[in-house]
Every structure is written in structure tokens, then in C-alpha cells.
Amino acid sequence: MAISINQYATKLVVPGIRQFSNQLVDYPDAVNLTIGQPDFPTPVSVKQAGVRAIEADQTGYSHNAGLLELRQSASRFFQDTYGFYYDPDTEIIITNGASEGLDSVFRTILSEGDEVILTAPIYTAYESNIELCGAKAVYLDTSDTDFLPSPERLEEMITPQTKAVLLNYPSNPTGVTIPAEVMDRLVEVLARHEIFIVSDEIYSENTFSGRHLSFANYQELRDRFFLIHGLSKSHSMTGWRIGFILGPSQWMEHVLKVHLYNAICASLPSQYAGIEALDNCRDVPAEMNQEYIKRRDFVYSRLSEMGLDAVKPNGAFYIFPSIRKFGIPSFDFCTRLLKEAGVAAVPGSAFTEYGEGFIRISYAYSMPVLEKGMNRLEKFIESLNGTPISNS
Numbered sequence: 001m002a003i004s005i006n007q008y009a010t011k012l013v014v015p016g017i018r019q020f021s022n023q024l025v026d027y028p029d030a031v032n033l034t035i036g037q038p039d040f041p042t043p044v045s046v047k048q049a050g051v052r053a054i055e056a057d058q059t060g061y062s063h064n065a066g067l068l069e070l071r072q073s074a075s076r077f078f079q080d081t082y083g084f085y086y087d088p089d090t091e092i093i094i095t096n097g098a099s100e101g102l103d104s105v106f107r108t109i110l111s112e113g114d115e116v117i118l119t120a121p122i123y124t125a126y127e128s129n130i131e132l133c134g135a136k137a138v139y140l141d142t143s144d145t146d147f148l149p150s151p152e153r154l155e156e157m158i159t160p161q162t163k164a165v166l167l168n169y170p171s172n173p174t175g176v177t178i179p180a181e182v183m184d185r186l187v188e189v190l191a192r193h194e195i196f197i198v199s200d201e202i203y204s205e206n207t208f209s210g211r212h213l214s215f216a217n218y219q220e221l222r223d224r225f226f227l228i229h230g231l232s233k234s235h236s237m238t239g240w241r242i243g244f245i246l247g248p249s250q251w252m253e254h255v256l257k258v259h260l261y262n263a264i265c266a267s268l269p270s271q272y273a274g275i276e277a278l279d280n281c282r283d284v285p286a287e288m289n290q291e292y293i294k295r296r297d298f299v300y301s302r303l304s305e306m307g308l309d310a311v312k313p314n315g316a317f318y319i320f321p322s323i324r325k326f327g328i329p330s331f332d333f334c335t336r337l338l339k340e341a342g343v344a345a346v347p348g349s350a351f352t353e354y355g356e357g358f359i360r361i362s363y364a365y366s367m368p369v370l371e372k373g374m375n376r377l378e379k380f381i382e383s384l385n386g387t388p389i390s391n392s
Helices: 016-026 045-055 068-082 097-109 125-132 151-157 182-190 220-222 249-263 268-280 284-305 330-341 366-384
Strands: 091-094 117-119 134-139 162-168 196-200 225-230 244-245 357-361
Touching: 016 244, 045 268, 068 117, 068 244, 068 268, 091 249, 097 196, 097 225, 097 244, 097 249, 097 268, 117 125, 125 134, 125 225, 134 268, 162 249, 182 220, 244 249, 244 366, 284 366, 330 357, 330 366
Parallel strands: 117 134, 117 162, 162 196, 196 225
Antiparallel strands: 091 244, 225 244
């Protein structure tokens, strides 16, 4: 009998984001607008906290759920910032980034044949994690509703096979945030069904206008709600790998077992750095947001001048303009954009079929990089239109 590997692993493909960013090695002069990674350094005091931990030989294991001090810092942070409380002893787990947190939750709640509803277009790593559990991702199309999920469509999609709904707002790839009135209507739907709700709010600190409203603020969901969060985006700590799972204790005791068998615990020096970030660097995201807003406004204005329609994002650091009028598949569009104009963007089809007809541009880059990228994109659009773009 021939040996084989997990059938679900064989179906995994390299994400479209990485397909294009990986091509940059062949185009050394290209402008890279693909990766969602802040270009700001980790705050100095956070780095120093990590260094102090290493110098003090704090390099072993912590409690599987993470340092109690960090869990307490996280509990205070969410209560002070967003107005909801989670018990640091039983309702918070520190993970190796938000991605590992998502994986641990999915592997705890999903069984073979379950279905998870996701709004789309959406970051496709969710689908891979779901399918590795033998479950199925089912998509709620938002491409014709300005990327906001329709409560009515959500209601229609829930079936006996639905185990969970996953939401990601502010959104990757669209940058859209959900207004309070839409949140209220979504919660009314979710509260009527005995399903889990998983909310990835990793970009909540990167909300530009108004106060981020979390699904954790709705008590009627809390007994089956998991909040996924972390420090990668808010404090420019992508490589430190500190994430959080917040959820009800009756489920979290099982999530903890999955997490500990997978990772034992998060990096200890990173956990000490996380305490510093949450306790003493709460203003850092707002400072970065001031620059993101300038970048967003610049990119949005330039895209509008090029005749590209886009929903103006209110969070994260992505914009998702439509290229439908050119009649070119998004993968082909981005391939030509890279080869002919030296700009790397991500095809909308990388974010499920509902992203087809769009491209994702990350503005987590400096203004000089964005200016160069927009100038090249404009010339490419001119070549497709056959006429120069008027800026008058």
C-alpha cells in the first residue's frame, strides 16, 4: 500500500498575495504594493522590553495560555479601549500571532462536514484553515453591497450544516468597517441561531474615523463568540508573533488544549514586549493612523483621477479598486501590471471568486513608494485606455 499524506494538505495552494510578492525577485526595480505589513519600526520601548527579557534569561516556556501579566494587560486594554471585559484567568489565551489563534479555534469547533460562512471577498487563509479541518467555507457575497455584509443574505445562508460565521472587520482586502446600524442587524440574525461567531479584529486599532465597535460588545453573542486579535498591525510587530484569543471559558478550556499541543506557548521575550505595548504604547496606533490616512487619501485620489472606482476604506491599510471596465481577469491584469509597468499588486481573485474584477493595493508603504507606484499605474492605465489621463 502506497503511503499518502493528508488529502486536505494536497489541495492547499500558495496564496495569491505571495504568488505576486514572490515574483518580485525577478523584477528588482518593481514597486511592491502587495504586502500588508506596517513600514514603521516596532516602538523603541517595546523592543527594549524584549531585549531586557532576553538579557534576564526569560527565554523558556510560559504558562500554556501565556504570561498571566500579559493576559491581564490584554484584559485591561480591551476593557479600557472597547468597553468589554474578559477574565484573564479563564477567557484569554496568548498565541503565536492571530493566525495561530484562528487555527486553534477552528480546530476546536469544526468537525468533518461542518460549514463556515465567510463574507467575501476575504483573506483566503481562512478557507485553508477551515478545509484542513475537513469543513467547508461558504461565501456571503459583498461585492455588490460596497463590501458590507447583508443581514438578509446572511439569514438565508444559515443551514443545519452551518457551524460558524467568520467576520473580519476592518476588512482585508477592502478596508471597509461596519457601521453600527448594520452591526445591530447582523447581531439580530446571529442571535437567532445556535452557531459560533469568530471575529478577526486584528485591524481594529487601524480604524480611521469613528470608534471601532466589536462584536464582543454584544452580550447576546458572548456565550459562543471568539475574538481574534494581536499586535502585528497595531504596533508593527508582525515578526514578534503575539496574538490573542478571547472567548467564553467553557469553550476556551478546549481551545487551550489545541493551542498547547500545537505550540506549547507563545515566545516568552515577545510576551514581555507585548506587555509593554499594551500598557505603555497605546497611542502608537493613532500615530501610525495619521500617516495611513494621508496615504489612503493620496492613493484614493490618484485612483479616482485614473477613473478607477473604489470604496474609500475606513480601516486597515488596503484599497480595493474595480478593474471590471477593462474586461481583463484580475490575475492577468496584475501580471501585465508587474511585467509592463513594474508595479506589484494583488489580483482580487486571490480573495475568492467574489474578488474577481478588483485588485488589492496596500498603502502600508512610504509616500515616495506610493507616488512612484501610482505614477506607474497611471501610465499602465493610459496604455489600456489608449489616451493620457487628464489631471485638470
